[in-house]
Amino acid sequence: MSNSMTRVASTAPARAKTRIQQENEARILQAALEVFSEKGFHGATLDRIAGAADMSKPNLLYYFKSKEEIHIALLTDLLDIWLAPLREISPQGSPATEIGSYIRRKLESSREFPRESRLFANEILAGAPHIAGFLQTELKQLVDEKAAILQSWIDDGQLAPCDPRHLLFAIWSTTQHYADFSVQVRHVLGLVPGDVSYYDEAARMLETLFLGRLVAPGTEG
Amino acid sequence: MSNSMTRVASTAPARAKTRIQQENEARILQAALEVFSEKGFHGATLDRIAGAADMSKPNLLYYFKSKEEIHIALLTDLLDIWLAPLREISPQGSPATEIGSYIRRKLESSREFPRESRLFANEILAGAPHIAGFLQTELKQLVDEKAAILQSWIDDGQLAPCDPRHLLFAIWSTTQHYADFSVQVRHVLGLVPGDVSYYDEAARMLETLFLGRLVAPGTEG
DNA sequence: TATCATTTTTACCGTTTGGTCAAATCTCTT
DNA sequence: AAGAGATTTGACCAAACGGTAAAAATGATA
Numbered sequence: 001m002s003n004s005m006t007r008v009a010s011t012a013p014a015r016a017k018t019r020i021q022q023e024n025e026a027r028i029l030q031a032a033l034e035v036f037s038e039k040g041f042h043g044a045t046l047d048r049i050a051g052a053a054d055m056s057k058p059n060l061l062y063y064f065k066s067k068e069e070i071h072i073a074l075l076t077d078l079l080d081i082w083l084a085p086l087r088e089i090s091p092q093g094s095p096a097t098e099i100g101s102y103i104r105r106k107l108e109s110s111r112e113f114p115r116e117s118r119l120f121a122n123e124i125l126a127g128a129p130h131i132a133g134f135l136q137t138e139l140k141q142l143v144d145e146k147a148a149i150l151q152s153w154i155d156d157g158q159l160a161p162c163d164p165r166h167l168l169f170a171i172w173s174t175t176q177h178y179a180d181f182s183v184q185v186r187h188v189l190g191l192v193p194g195d196v197s198y199y200d201e202a203a204r205m206l207e208t209l210f211l212g213r214l215v216a217p218g219t220e221g
Numbered sequence: 222m223s224n225s226m227t228r229v230a231s232t233a234p235a236r237a238k239t240r241i242q243q244e245n246e247a248r249i250l251q252a253a254l255e256v257f258s259e260k261g262f263h264g265a266t267l268d269r270i271a272g273a274a275d276m277s278k279p280n281l282l283y284y285f286k287s288k289e290e291i292h293i294a295l296l297t298d299l300l301d302i303w304l305a306p307l308r309e310i311s312p313q314g315s316p317a318t319e320i321g322s323y324i325r326r327k328l329e330s331s332r333e334f335p336r337e338s339r340l341f342a343n344e345i346l347a348g349a350p351h352i353a354g355f356l357q358t359e360l361k362q363l364v365d366e367k368a369a370i371l372q373s374w375i376d377d378g379q380l381a382p383c384d385p386r387h388l389l390f391a392i393w394s395t396t397q398h399y400a401d402f403s404v405q406v407r408h409v410l411g412l413v414p415g416d417v418s419y420y421d422e423a424a425r426m427l428e429t430l431f432l433g434r435l436v437a438p439g440t441e442g
Numbered sequence: 443t444a445t446c447a448t449t450t451t452t453a454c455c456g457t458t459t460g461g462t463c464a465a466a467t468c469t470c471t472t
Numbered sequence: 473a474a475g476a477g478a479t480t481t482g483a484c485c486a487a488a489c490g491g492t493a494a495a496a497a498t499g500a501t502a
Contacts, residue, residue, distance in 0.1 A: 018478070020479070042261060043264075057461085058463090066460075067460065124405050125342055125401060127404055136408045139409060162429050163426060166425075167430075169406060170430055173397075174395060177391075178390075181393075184360075187357045188356065188361050201384045205383050205388060205391060209383075209388075210435055212381055212434075213381060239500090242448085242449090266488080266490085267491085268489080278491085279492080282491065283449070
């Protein structure tokens with residue numbers, strides 16, 4: 001949860017951070033994550049964030065120059081969390097093990113970082129104004145790289161013919177759904193607000209879907 | 222795209238709608254859909270919506286009492302669009318045909334109504350403050366009903382054992398992803414903003430995923 | 443064309459919002 | 473303990489916001 005955006009420009013001296021500075025920046029980012037992920041960028045107010053950080057608004061603005069700077073700092077930290085599971089896909093493994101563990105990692109990420117996932121979802125829904133560059137460059141590159149691995153498995157006959165990038169989309173959407181749409185999931189399942197017990201069943205569903213066979217063969221007519 | 226919220230309370234006389242009234246309400250709702258789906262509720266302003274409807278703000282407020290009333294009107298209209306594909310799932314058909322056509326309907330809905338889909342996504346992400354009741358009652362009921370159909374197919378051995386409701390979640394997430402996360406999809410695929418040519422490939426992917434078998438058998442070790 | 447209801451506009455209001463500023467307080471070092 | 477730098481606070485501001493009121497303009501109807 002370290003902040004890479006407030007860290008300096010190469011020309012500035014970049015003083016070492018005080019104990020208080022570290023603590024308060026962390027508190028602010030945590031509070032802002034809570035508020036931004038719940039209310040969206042425009043729905044979040046500096047007063048609210050400051051309140052959640054148990055801090056006055058001017059004091060908050062002493063550490064971050066603007067509301068947008070906090071938002072960008074959060075997004076930047078987020079991208080590593082988002083990419084990490086994808087990076088681990090290896091050409092050495094088999095489709096079943098690699099796809100299976102990728103799904104587990106992504107699902108675990110949804111369970112562990114639901115607020116970060118919602119922050120990301122909000123940003124994409126808003127047209128990705130702050131991370132368009134990231135999507136076009138780093139993410140696209142990594143996707144192309146991993147898609148090539150999947151493609152080699154398709155060429156081997158280990159994986160059904162399909163556009164590997166769309167396979168990744170399917171994994172992203174199904175796993176992130178449990179964080180981004182958790183309210184809907186809980187209402188439909190009849191669970192109380194805090195309950196996240198659906199993750200076990202979700203994992204089973206996704207394993208069947210991606211690694212097994214959903215519809216029994218011979219009944220397609 | 223008719224509006225059911227401004228229509229009357231049972232006690233009020235409910236005058237018939239003027240030609241101008243009908244036209245302007247439609248223009249406002251269309252403009253508001255554009256703005257709300259793009260900016261979210263808090264990011265949208267009455268000035269912007271009025272501008273998009275080519276109308277002054279007070280004039281807009283002559284037709285809708287408040288910003289929230291417009292939002293609720295849009296959401297209410299939306300729910301029918303959202304539910305329609307699910308309603309069509311029939312116990313008469315086979316799993317392959319029913320699930321397949323449900324996916325096609327949902328995907329078509331994403332392509333045809335991307336703004337409505339994003340409006341819905343925004344609402345859920347915000348905690349579903351306006352449609353929590355709908356999710357808990359109408360949607361839950363319909364899901365339970367359709368899940369029972371899927372369950373009967375599981376009992377028949379026509380469908381792999383799984384929680385049918387999570388199967389529905391998987392269908393929702395994968396299909397809606399192409400509307401809600403279209404910006405990300407396009408950036409990753411290297412497409413220009415307006416391009417929706419990915420839907421064909423998406424349909425193929427989802428058919429393979431839900432109706433076929435992704436990972437070749439015998440290689441799971 | 444006169445009349446009345448509907449529609450549109452102009453001017454305005456109170457509140458909220460992101461952000462500033464300078465003074466006051468605190469913390470750390472010497 | 474004193475001084476310097478870091479931190480915190482309270483008072484404040486301009487702009488944007490959702491919304492109102494009343495007059496002006498338009499449309500329908502007879």
